[in-house]
Amino acid sequence: MRRLILVLGAAACWACSPPEAGPVQAVKVAPGEIEPSEWAKAWPLHYLGWGMTREPGPAGKSRYKRGWDGRKTFDRLSEYPYLALLFNGWGLGVEYNEPRGHAWMLEEQVEHVDRSRLKAGGVCLSCKSPYASRLAKELGRDYYARPFDEVRARIPAKHRLLGVSCSDCHREDDASLRFDRDFTLGVALRAIGKDPAKLHPQEMRSLVCAQCHATFSIPKDKEKRSVGLFFPWQGGRWGRIPVETVIANARRNPEWTQAVTGFPMGFIRHPEFELFSYDSAHWNAGAACPDCHMPYAKAGARKISDHRIMSPLKNGLRGCLPCHSQTADELRERVFAAQDRTVSLLDRAGFAAATAAKLFELCHREQAKRGGLPGLDAALYARAKEFYEQAFYRLAFIGTENSAGFHNPAEALRVLGDAVAFAGKAEALLRQALAGAGVKAPAKVDLELSRCLDGRGERKLGFDLSVEIKDPFGTQANF
Numbered sequence: 001m002r003r004l005i006l007v008l009g010a011a012a013c014w015a016c017s018p019p020e021a022g023p024v025q026a027v028k029v030a031p032g033e034i035e036p037s038e039w040a041k042a043w044p045l046h047y048l049g050w051g052m053t054r055e056p057g058p059a060g061k062s063r064y065k066r067g068w069d070g071r072k073t074f075d076r077l078s079e080y081p082y083l084a085l086l087f088n089g090w091g092l093g094v095e096y097n098e099p100r101g102h103a104w105m106l107e108e109q110v111e112h113v114d115r116s117r118l119k120a121g122g123v124c125l126s127c128k129s130p131y132a133s134r135l136a137k138e139l140g141r142d143y144y145a146r147p148f149d150e151v152r153a154r155i156p157a158k159h160r161l162l163g164v165s166c167s168d169c170h171r172e173d174d175a176s177l178r179f180d181r182d183f184t185l186g187v188a189l190r191a192i193g194k195d196p197a198k199l200h201p202q203e204m205r206s207l208v209c210a211q212c213h214a215t216f217s218i219p220k221d222k223e224k225r226s227v228g229l230f231f232p233w234q235g236g237r238w239g240r241i242p243v244e245t246v247i248a249n250a251r252r253n254p255e256w257t258q259a260v261t262g263f264p265m266g267f268i269r270h271p272e273f274e275l276f277s278y279d280s281a282h283w284n285a286g287a288a289c290p291d292c293h294m295p296y297a298k299a300g301a302r303k304i305s306d307h308r309i310m311s312p313l314k315n316g317l318r319g320c321l322p323c324h325s326q327t328a329d330e331l332r333e334r335v336f337a338a339q340d341r342t343v344s345l346l347d348r349a350g351f352a353a354a355t356a357a358k359l360f361e362l363c364h365r366e367q368a369k370r371g372g373l374p375g376l377d378a379a380l381y382a383r384a385k386e387f388y389e390q391a392f393y394r395l396a397f398i399g400t401e402n403s404a405g406f407h408n409p410a411e412a413l414r415v416l417g418d419a420v421a422f423a424g425k426a427e428a429l430l431r432q433a434l435a436g437a438g439v440k441a442p443a444k445v446d447l448e449l450s451r452c453l454d455g456r457g458e459r460k461l462g463f464d465l466s467v468e469i470k471d472p473f474g475t476q477a478n479f
């Protein structure tokens, strides 16, 4: 009996107290060492977990983040077909897949993804290679502008396919946390008045992830060459980087031209850190990314942070259990419920924005055909365009955020609700402008999505085009 109580007592605090960093073997990792197998000499168990991100996670556990099943990656553009129209005009409209494990990141870019995704140049290595900071320092402006392959060739041969390494997140001597990308994240933190030298350990636990799981903008020169990389956080504060701030900064920096409308635009991608840190229940509860994505794991006699980073739905929701009294199955249902609501509203916003986009296409086509539309009310048109762009950026914000809304369900719905309203206003104003100019717009707009979805890219697409489209509340039936 006494023995049982002791074991139970140990189990209760096992989940709460952090693991010891202390080396398993007394080996020193050399300063600046990037090779993970060298780090493995001191911390072999962490290395094993890190290496397992190469394997697909268990199948059938996640509803929206199926990622990779060992054969194919899931094609986001056929899952959310309006994105194929709205992102058409650059690489993301050609190939855009659900993410898979960390071990793939650079290999994915080099060997699997359509080459059109690499046009921005060496700058694309910034959240894919542990050499990013070094290369940016060494090459200066050339790092951003020179072709991707040329900059990648500066990486030592054995590491030209190596993705995130221990050195991205850890100091060599004691494996304490640091982030390696001062040239992006450090600059961004200072811009919102947060001193990178004075971070609480729990803040650092999220920031090591925010090196890459945050949105960024790539400024261009007149010849459309990349000249830098920045996080569009200016004007925000720690814990308060709302979508409005991100949009205001990103749209000042046009990066591409949307094919359907011809509008030059900025872009927003994977804003996991921004959405999570903006007043979410879990941010306010003091949680950090690894609490859910790197729960403590038992490795032999030791306890470690699980370095097989993946969806919590695939790691048994172990990270949730120390804080929640529900079972893992109950929590999984709560996650699905929040995601279903988000995806339903995302679909509504997406089809609404796509409809407005097709009306702009019609307007521009008529303008070209008739050599101008003198009856078109310029002020109405300008207001329609502004509402359309506001809707588009909100859609991109939630559509590229990787949790399907779970990281901050209330905020995701607010952002998408605004997107629906803005897209509807854009459509109404543009219809009014078109009618005034004597252009007949069809009551039901054909989005012609198959034109964007079929025959994409130079490469034979290796992903599954036949994903069933999730439509939890029948939103699409209204379009």
Ligand code: HEC
Binding pocket: 057, 067, 068, 098, 099, 100, 101, 102, 104, 105, 106, 108, 126, 127, 128, 129, 164, 168, 208, 209, 210, 211, 212, 213, 289, 290, 293, 294, 309, 310, 311
């Ligand atoms: C160096 C950049 C970088 C850092 C740092 C980083 N990630 Fe990632 N992460 C990526 C990229 C890129 C992908 C997509 C990889 C692919 O699809 O090839 C990804 C994918 C993921 C996935 C999906 C994995 C799967 O199996 O589908 C999760 C979850 C994730 N990251 C969480 C985190 C967390 C939590 C942290 C911090 C502890 C973190 N990441 C740090 C770049 C990074």
Ligand code: HEC
Binding pocket: 061, 062, 063, 064, 065, 066, 067, 098, 099, 206, 209, 210, 213, 272, 273, 276, 282, 287, 288, 289, 290, 291, 292, 293, 310, 311, 312, 313, 314, 335, 402, 403, 404, 406, 407
């Ligand atoms: C309270 C728990 C929790 C916290 C904290 C959290 N996440 Fe998540 N995250 C989730 C859940 C749940 C999902 C949805 C997984 C699914 O649908 O399979 C998710 C999904 C993701 C995905 C996509 C995973 C995939 O398989 O494609 C990434 C990437 C990610 N989170 C990164 C982050 C980052 C970066 C942070 C911190 C800024 C963070 N998460 C904080 C719970 C959390």
Ligand code: HEC
Binding pocket: 018, 019, 020, 021, 022, 036, 039, 040, 043, 046, 047, 048, 050, 164, 165, 166, 167, 168, 169, 170, 175, 177, 201, 205, 208, 209, 290, 294, 303, 304, 305, 306, 307
């Ligand atoms: C994407 C960031 C990231 C990468 C890459 C990464 N780690 Fe970690 N690691 C973490 C986080 C976050 C923790 C939790 C630290 C904390 O809470 O203080 C951690 C904890 C640790 C610890 C402390 C003990 C523990 O288990 O909590 C060791 C040792 C460690 N990692 C070794 C490694 C090694 C070796 C590699 C490479 C094979 C590696 N890590 C790769 C983010 C990372």
Ligand code: HEC
Binding pocket: 281, 282, 285, 286, 287, 291, 292, 312, 317, 319, 320, 321, 322, 323, 324, 331, 332, 334, 335, 338, 408, 409
């Ligand atoms: C650090 C402790 C902590 C962790 C880890 C944690 N939660 Fe929570 N969770 C909370 C707290 C605190 C609240 C807020 C309760 C409230 O506001 O009433 C919350 C709220 C929630 C809610 C309702 C609010 C919302 O955002 O929709 C859900 C669902 C939820 N958590 C699921 C999860 C899941 C799933 C995981 C793991 C992937 C997880 N939690 C991990 C502490 C945590």
